[in-house]
Amino acid sequence: MSASLQLTGVVGGYGAVRILHGVDLTAEAGGVTALIGSNGAGKSTTLRTVAGLLPVAEGSITFDGDPIETLPTDQRVDLGVVMVPEGRLIFAEMSVEENLRLGAFTSRARDNTADNLAKINDLFPRLHNRRNQAGGTLSGGEQQMLALGRGLMAEPRVLLLDEPSLGLAPVMAQHIFEIIEELRRTGLTILLAEQDVHRTLEVSDHAYVLESGEIALNGPSAQMINDPGIQEAYLGL
Ligand SMILES: Nc1ncnc2c1ncn2[C@@H]1O[C@H](COP(=O)(O)OP(=O)(O)OP(=O)(O)O)[C@@H](O)[C@H]1O
Ligand SMILES: [Mg+2]
Incomplete structure (x- = not known):
């Protein structure tokens, strides 16, 4: 049921303003893939581009192996990109x-x-x-x-979640992450953009760090959570 999503060299943004400078990312079928990065890094822009709300200037997006980057939003939703x-x-x-x-x-x-x-x-x-x-x-x-x-x-066959915990009280944010874990257990493919890096690494399988519209590094979330560079830059340790 769930499907994989792959971005290859995606360049895009708002009109002439380029925000994404060649994003490479794979959301494996049935897994939770995290997209982390500081404010303005381009996380929301990436999700909007996958959803078809913003055009792809260069590069490709495949869903279940088929290119979707030229399809209008409603056709992507029909396929299950939500x-x-x-x-x-x-x-x-x-x-x-x-x-x-x-x-x-x-x-x-x-x-x-x-x-x-x-x-x-x-x-x-x-x-x-x-x-x-x-x-x-x-x-x-x-x-x-x-x-x-x-x-x-x-x-959805792939769910794009943009900052689901933003602005919520801790208990409610915790509950939202529990729901994400529950959805993960059902085998739904999820691409999750979040500011709460610690919790996001806990609920995800693989994580990508976006910096100024490019993937700076990526790896298994369990490994990233112990990475000194990530801890210093994003976990305040
Ligand atoms: N409608 C728009 N027109 C022009 N530039 C925009 C527009 N929306 C966002 N941007 C710019 O694109 C860049 C990336 O923004 P984006 O919202 O993708 O970042 P983000 O990683 O989701 O940040 P945050 O963590 O604050 O949500 C920012 O510099 C922002 O100012
Ligand atoms: Mg955002």
């Missing part, structure tokens, strides 16, 4: 359940709406209890769960 953007972007006036149902907009996912809703209710009992509440009245952490749940309603 992003949960930073900032959540939920619909404040709509109920929790309506927000979730909006995620099921691909024909593939629409047929399974009831099943997927049930799965998401199991994963997020807090959302189930609040299913008739307006999205805008949820707490920050609950809104992040809703954004995640909505992404899952589209039946």
Whole structure:
């Protein structure tokens, strides 16, 4: 079900402003791949480029071995490339359940709406209890769960997560990482951009460090967590 994602020499950015200068990265099928790096390194830009919200100027992106870099966003979603953007972007006036149902907009996912809703209710009992509440009245952490749940309603084969723990209280952030671990156990391919480097290395299999739009280093997360350079630069040790 899940699929691999590969970026090769990806150059891109915003119009004439180049941010990515040749990004090489592989998210293995069924694994969690971390994308870490300081503010402005280009993590969100990378995810937006994979999702098709920004064009690829040079290089290629393959999904399950097939090139996708020229496909429009909706076709990438149809294939299963689904992003949960930073900032959540939920619909404040709509109920929790309506927000979730909006995620099921691909024909593939629409047929399974009831099943997927049930799965998401199991994963997020807090959302189930609040299913008739307006999205805008949820707490920050609950809104992040809703954004995640909505992404899952589209039946991703690779899930692009941008800063899911940003701005959350420690307990809620911890819960979000537990959910990511649970999704990892289901074998979903995840590409996770995060500021919380320590937790991100704990929940991921492999990690890439992005610096000024280029991959500076990469390696197994378990190894990176013990790397003195990483500890000094990103873990405050
Ligand atoms: N819409 C935009 N137009 C022009 N430049 C942009 C735009 N959005 C982001 N940038 C620039 O692209 C660079 C990379 O930004 P990006 O958001 O990808 O970084 P990031 O690694 O996700 O950072 P953060 O950790 O703060 O989320 C930054 O210098 C930023 O100013
Ligand atoms: Mg970002």
